[in-house]
Amino acid sequence: MQINSTVSKIYRSKDTAVMVNIDRTTIQRLGFGFGKRDDSQQSWRRWFDGQLENYRPIVEQSPFPERMQIFLDARQTFKNNSQISRDKKNDFERERRRKVHQQFYADALLRTEHAVHSDTPFVERIVHFWANHFAISADKLIGEALAGPFEFDAIRPHVLGNFSKLLEAAVLHPAMLIYLDQASAVGPNSMVAMRREISGRRQLGLNENLAREILELHTVGLEAGYTQSDIENFARALTGFTVKSIGNLSAARKIDGAPGGMLFLDEIHEQGQVNVMGKRYAQSGKSQTLAILSDLATHASTARTIATKLARHFIADKPNEQSIDRISKAFVNSNGQLSEVYLAVAKEVSKPEMRKPKFKSPNDWVISSLYSIDAPLPPARRLYKWLKGMGQPVWAPGSPKGFADTKAVWLSPSGLLARAEIASTIPGTLDQLSSPEELFAKLAESARKDQSFSIVSQAGDLEQALSLFLLTPEFLYR
């Protein structure tokens, strides 16, 4: 009797250990690791459902109008004003730039803070995922002014809804219209273009940039086989969407509304039907673009593009085709209902045979570090410098493709060195230091964990132990 009971007890505890381990790994893979609010004894499914239920889409009142105002302010004040001296104008301009920079860093800190303090780390990762999918790059001052508001307004509220709404919100947001040059494009046969031709002024015309990147990056992808003429036709349909008070379109200045808002102006829209990817769109005005976007959003190639990217983000650098198929199917069957798509992703992540170790991106590594050890956020500029030094400055990937998502890109000598430098400064910001035992309890089980633990626990002091913990292979990977 005695013996039997011991055996069953061992069995039971081993069972529990295995079960908890699977859940913990899945949770660790979907979120930022274990923070003080993560219940490591919960099943991954309950944890996951809680993520979708508790997410707060709106974090504050839209900052867009205020940011736009900072950007436009000085420009309006002294444009064409000969009363103001050149020096004064230069001072004003410097001050304006300083304000925009400062606000930009503050916005980058704000999005990071939301992630670090979040009750729903999975959805915060999803927000960052979509902000990168619909990347705008703050390479110019206007980009800096609008990058934060773009994520807060166009991405955050739509990440748990339908993909078609997210697509529409992202690509027609003023920040995107400006970044991919749509805001100043004009239909070559539109009323405004005609008027200008008659009066002999400089010709305005199309810009293919946004049309091309919606097809190539945001939806169907190159493999869908669209042509240069599909791009040009889509660019024609897109004319009309512009932004108030940006550029020299007098037509856009006359309309009422807050500066920086999105407008559709029939006067610059290229009238007439267009063919895009074998389908004819004869709608007038903005409904033409909305119809094209709606078809693109539910296209089978779009489902595949999105499924592949999500799989690469959460499952493996080279995800299994079966995983991609299942996620893609969830996208098609639900008509792009994103919560269904995420559930399919989470199910794949929960299968040990499907997931491979993922080397954390710099952004992920910084957030999961601060999240796991409950460290205070660094000052805005320092945070930005950290991420820039590792090659992932927030909202500035340098191209509409966004940042890459594989180890081949993020594991580099200078990148590792930068992580070591950052890790060495974090303990100094903490009031209370955890012991190595407490730190390692935050990690899911792994084969190497004991070895790393013994090295970290022999550190010279608790500060060094904490720095080393953030550099263990188990923490660098998820």
Next chain:
Amino acid sequence: MSWIISRRQFALGLGGAMLSIMSSGATPTAGQNIRNRKMLFIILRGAADGLSILAPIGDTYYQRARGILAEDKQPRLPVAGFFGLHNAMGKTHALYQNREATFYPATGLSHPVRSHFDAQNMLETGTQRAYQSDSGWLNRALSLLAHPGEGIAFAPTIPLALAGSQPVSSVILSESDALDTDFTDRITMLLESEPELLQNWSSALNISKASQTAMDGSGKSKSRDVGLFIADIMTNSVNAGMATLELNGWDTHSKQDGRLDKLLKNLDAIIDGLNLGMGDDWRDMLVVVATEFGRTVKPNGTRGTDHGTGSLAIALGGNLEFGNVACDWPGLSPSQLFEGRDLRIVKPIEEIILGLVSTHMSLDRSIVKKTLYPTL
């Protein structure tokens, strides 16, 4: 051997048959040892407008075809009696006059596309279809060096052009203090069980020692300092063979002139710093500047240009004696344009790089081709 192309010769070629000029563009300087040959590949990401950098001002269609883009604020610098180099490229122009630089107009990929991402992939892997290879041609070129050399990315991450099985490192200008060795030794212990992490970490430690010495200056990464920093790392500190530098922002769909002016000033200052900093080692150096494709000949509706085809490459360095600009100029008249909108490519960028690398490293072209462009 060099070729000076007169304006008349170019003028003759226009409108009729394409003018043909025979020249490789570069010949090796005789009698130098090949032990320490080095190379830097500068990638202009975003598709730089070759026609604005080196404008074919001698083409009778130039003004008509380019419209507002032909209205320069500053006078252009003469090249080969036919082209005008952008005024921001003064230092590069001086090197050109000294036969230490040359230009390759109307170049592009052998299989051109208008997607940034496919084109950059092909430019970096050396394949003729995108996403066929995980290694960059510069990484493979390391195996051709006479000395054991390392690849160095001057960036926080390693670009595809330099990625692959040969050892590579990365370095950036850093203002932070060196980490103490007690800490770095413990990190080494932690990463020992993971070969890939360990390899990157060891490489980081080696190069961080080197960059600490290179950083004696102001610590600010002004353009010229970036060039000086690269020069320092490439000459004194490590066994550098092939290196990369990526410059972003060339996707000028709108307000092109002001943006190009800044971008080109930066490029020119980096080249200047590099040339100054390398001193005598400039003789072993080859710098190739390239971009993924060119831009439309006609300006678009927003004072910029959309994705096009033919662009420009630049080669610099003290090893090769560069001749004058060598090119079958394809012309800008409507009938001469590719698909009615773009500058036609007359010589693929792969061929240009192949020629330059073989001559620079004094290697047989067929051997270099097998390594760099096996499917060309």
